[in-house]
Amino acid sequence: MGEWSFLGDFLEKVHKHSTVVGKVWLTVLFIFRMLVLGTAAESSWGDEQSDFMCDTQQPGCENVCYDKAFPISHVRFWVLQIIFVSTPSLVYMGHAMHTVRMEEKRRMKEAEIEARENKSGGDTYYQQKCSVAEKADSKLSGWDEAGGQIILRGSLLNTYVYSILIRTAMEVAFIVGQYVLYGIFLETLYICQRAPCPHPVNCYVSRPTEKNVFIVFMLAVAVLSLFLSLAELYHLGWKKAKERCSRSYKASPSTAPGRLESAPQAERPQMYTPPPDFNQCLSSPNGKFISPFSNKMASQQNTANFATERVHGQEDAAGEGPFMKSSYVESPEVASDCAAPAFPENYFNEKRRFSKASRASSKARSDDLSV
Amino acid sequence: MSWVFLRDLLSGVNKYSTGVGRIWVAVVFMFRLLVYVAAAENIWKHERDEFECNIKQPGCENVCFDHFFPVSHIRLWALQLIMVSTPSLLVVFHVAYRENREKHHNQKLYKNPGKIDGGLLCTYLISLILKTGLEIVFLVLFYKLYNGFKIPRLVKCDIKPCPNTVDCYISKATEKMIFLYFLVGTSCLCIILNLSELSYLIFKHSIKCYLKRQKRNRR
Numbered sequence: 165m166g167e168w169s170f171l172g173d174f175l176e177k178v179h180k181h182s183t184v185v186g187k188v189w190l191t192v193l194f195i196f197r198m199l200v201l202g203t204a205a206e207s208s209w210g211d212e213q214s215d216f217m218c219d220t221q222q223p224g225c226e227n228v229c230y231d232k233a234f235p236i237s238h239v240r241f242w243v244l245q246i247i248f249v250s251t252p253s254l255v256y257m258g259h260a261m262h263t264v265r266m267e268e269k270r271r272m273k274e275a276e277i278e279a280r281e282n283k284s285g286g287d288t289y290y291q292q293k294c295s296v297a298e299k300a301d302s303k304l305s306g307w308d309e310a311g312g313q314i315i316l317r318g319s320l321l322n323t324y325v326y327s328i329l330i331r332t333a334m335e336v337a338f339i340v341g342q343y344v345l346y347g348i349f350l351e352t353l354y355i356c357q358r359a360p361c362p363h364p365v366n367c368y369v370s371r372p373t374e375k376n377v378f379i380v381f382m383l384a385v386a387v388l389s390l391f392l393s394l395a396e397l398y399h400l401g402w403k404k405a406k407e408r409c410s411r412s413y414k415a416s417p418s419t420a421p422g423r424l425e426s427a428p429q430a431e432r433p434q435m436y437t438p439p440p441d442f443n444q445c446l447s448s449p450n451g452k453f454i455s456p457f458s459n460k461m462a463s464q465q466n467t468a469n470f471a472t473e474r475v476h477g478q479e480d481a482a483g484e485g486p487f488m489k490s491s492y493v494e495s496p497e498v499a500s501d502c503a504a505p506a507f508p509e510n511y512f513n514e515k516r517r518f519s520k521a522s523r524a525s526s527k528a529r530s531d532d533l534s535v
Numbered sequence: 536m537s538w539v540f541l542r543d544l545l546s547g548v549n550k551y552s553t554g555v556g557r558i559w560v561a562v563v564f565m566f567r568l569l570v571y572v573a574a575a576e577n578i579w580k581h582e583r584d585e586f587e588c589n590i591k592q593p594g595c596e597n598v599c600f601d602h603f604f605p606v607s608h609i610r611l612w613a614l615q616l617i618m619v620s621t622p623s624l625l626v627v628f629h630v631a632y633r634e635n636r637e638k639h640h641n642q643k644l645y646k647n648p649g650k651i652d653g654g655l656l657c658t659y660l661i662s663l664i665l666k667t668g669l670e671i672v673f674l675v676l677f678y679k680l681y682n683g684f685k686i687p688r689l690v691k692c693d694i695k696p697c698p699n700t701v702d703c704y705i706s707k708a709t710e711k712m713i714f715l716y717f718l719v720g721t722s723c724l725c726i727i728l729n730l731s732e733l734s735y736l737i738f739k740h741s742i743k744c745y746l747k748r749q750k751r752n753r754r
Contacts, residue, residue, distance in 0.1 A: 170542060247565060
């Protein structure tokens with residue numbers, strides 16, 4: 165069982181940054197697969213060859229018949245299955261850690277830039293926008309400064325979805341592989357005809373019933389894991405589709421802001437409404453939350469957003485108009501409770517062009533999935 | 536002493552590695568160490584007891600087994616894992632030396648002791664070359680010792696005291712071959728990762744040196 169601690173430690177980190185269904189999947193993996201394999205199944209298959217008896221005295225016949233009956237033992241097959249099914253999660257974890265590291269580097273760079281700015285004196289509007297744009301990029305990459313948690317969006321969300329898809333494919337491949345190799349149940353008697361056995365010999369598998377119990381159990385757990393993976397995919401896909409539908413329903417038909425709208429809209433699909441649990445965004449206990457709007461930006465943002473609200477057909481990504489407005493009004497306080505808003509990549513480009521009449525909203529968004 | 540020791544050592548290496556280096560550590564942990572400990576060890580556990588020759592002559596089985604398996608696959612695999620992981624410790628030692636030096640002189644000598652530059656870069660490159668070299672050496676050893684990456688079901692043995700050419704049967708031949716191919720595959724993957732990390736680091740630092748030289752020439 166100690167050997168699984170290698171994998172267990174890696175997967176604990178994945179556990180922190182998964183959705184609810186992902187956490188359930190990991191728990192199933194830990195308890196019903198690794199633990200059962202390490203403790204019970206291994207001992208059941210412990211004497212598999214020593215007690216594999218063939219009805220012959222011909223030396224070597226048992227060896228070759230066992231080799232023919234079990235090209236790869238069930239236990240080893242399940243070990244490989246667990247490893248291959250866990251690997252996509254580790255790839256996602258690698259990407260998430262990479263995001264964290266990039267965010268830390270970006271923050272250090274920003275601190276240096278601000279220190280230099282303070283030395284040179286005189287903040288220009290452009291410099292402020294650049295720094296906020298950098299922060300916006302980091303939000304797109306999915307890092308919540310308040311809670312120290314990874315927010316699933318953009319490329320990170322894509323990696324997460326691909327990891328689930330590959331995991332599902334691996335699961336299916338191994339279930340099919342097990343069926344092709346052994347069928348579902350193990351027979352007590354195996355008739356073997358292979359040199360040097362002089363004739364077809366009867367070979368008897370040790371503990372077939374106990375092995376069948378574990379085979380059925382592991383197969384059921386694999387099917388359950390597959391189901392959980394599919395549920396997670398459906399959950400992610402459905403939320404995304406729902407958000408897209410609500411957005412396209414509320415989108416304005418007017419042409420003037422159309423150009424401005426479409427670009428942010430193209431970026432928005434990458435965000436999606438999370439399950440209700442994750443609407444609560446954490447703020448760090450020592451109140452170190454850094455508002456996405458620096459104090460210098462606040463007044464400019466106010467102007468822009470009031471202008472936004474005045475204009476017709478204002479875009480509302482999450483479809484929660486009243487909530488969004490009220491949350492903006494309390495911006496400084498709410499900001500400490502919510503995850504940082506997500507800005508589409510070209511939002512600030514457009515802001516520079518259409519400063520006060522900017523269509524895109526810059527209110528704090530509550531639909532960030534911090535997992 | 537168990538593999539946990541090696542795992543803890545390698546976790547330290549992770550801190551001072553590049554991105555590709557971290558992928559290498561993950562591959563070594565997941566696809567080599569874990570597979571070895573969880574699966575492969577058990578396959579080769581009773582290989583001597585299950586090795587059977589078609590003869591009653593005492594001692595014949597012993598000499599035949601010894602002839603065909605001078606060093607068992609599983610022991611070579613363990614040696615390979617250890618040898619291939621240890622060059623990474625050179626980097627850890629160098630960083631520890633840097634930190635020690637800073638403490639000794641009581642001043643900040645390095646911008647970041649863990650950053651791969653200067654002497655640490657040379658150490659890192661040497662560790663990569665050593666790792667790649669050792670991987671290749673072990674693959675060649677496997678190939679030469681066992682006549683290719685094959686495990687036959689039947690081997691013929693005529694060494695004294697066997698009175699004639701006897702048939703000897705190796706147990707779980709197919710399963711052993713599957714895991715041997717797995718070993719070879721992961722070794723090749725690690726070689727590719729090491730070589731790409733090596734070329735990335737050399738390329739990155741030559742660009743850096745070139746740009747520095749350009750800056751100096753402009754002044």
